[in-house]
Amino acid sequence: MDEVVIGGRRFSKLIDEVRITEAVNGLARQLSEDLTDEEDVLFLGVLNGAFLFAADLFRQITVSARISFVKLASYEGTESTGRVKELIGWSENVEGKSVVVVEDIVDSGRTLEMVVGSLALRRAASVKVVTLLFKPESFRGMSRPDYAAFVIPPGFVAGYGLDYNGYGRNLPEIYTLIE
Numbered sequence: 001m002d003e004v005v006i007g008g009r010r011f012s013k014l015i016d017e018v019r020i021t022e023a024v025n026g027l028a029r030q031l032s033e034d035l036t037d038e039e040d041v042l043f044l045g046v047l048n049g050a051f052l053f054a055a056d057l058f059r060q061i062t063v064s065a066r067i068s069f070v071k072l073a074s075y076e077g078t079e080s081t082g083r084v085k086e087l088i089g090w091s092e093n094v095e096g097k098s099v100v101v102v103e104d105i106v107d108s109g110r111t112l113e114m115v116v117g118s119l120a121l122r123r124a125a126s127v128k129v130v131t132l133l134f135k136p137e138s139f140r141g142m143s144r145p146d147y148a149a150f151v152i153p154p155g156f157v158a159g160y161g162l163d164y165n166g167y168g169r170n171l172p173e174i175y176t177l178i179e
């Protein structure tokens with residue numbers, strides 16, 4: 001199935017299931033290796049988009065580690081600032097911990113900056129960022145993700161956790177919007 005309809009729009013296949021599985025397993029191996037000397041490792045998934053990726057990745061992690069999730073709530077700003085986002089769901093004390101942020105996609109990089117900024121304020125010992133997808137052409141942030149399973153061209157994507165208007169998260173492949 002190379003074309004699907006998600007939320008009424010047509011999408012074409014960008015990355016198939018086998019490539020996703022291979023990339024996720026590769027990342028898990030690399031991360032497990034890089035985390036061997038870390039003591040207090042906490043994976044921190046960013047909901048909703050990263051829920052499948054975080055689950056598949058964490059299942060393959062071979063070092064001792066814990067996992068928790070945060071969510072970004074967006075609301076309209078009172079002035080011309082547009083959409084404001086706020087992080088909710090911090091149940092973890094991250095002070096002194098080695099945190100691995102798990103993102104579905106890094107686009108402009110604004111979300112990532114918020115998450116990493118919050119972790120710094122909460123005195124995490126170290127922060128690594130792993131993302132399923134990275135769109136370098138729209139990235140405006142300061143520090144790029146440490147690990148990316150796929151670097152992709154501009155264009156809206158959905159599937160494997162990512163949504164279009166809430167739909168498409170259950171697709172096992174990743175699709176891109178046909179303009």
Ligand code: IMP
Binds near residue numbers: 108110
């Ligand atoms: P950023 O703050 O611009 O980097 O956007 C990151 C967040 O926006 C991601 O965590 C996603 O939830 C969402 N997002 C950005 N691009 C896409 C996309 O192409 N498809 C689905 N969600 C996206």
Ligand code: MG
Binds near residue numbers: 047
């Ligand atoms: Mg996200």
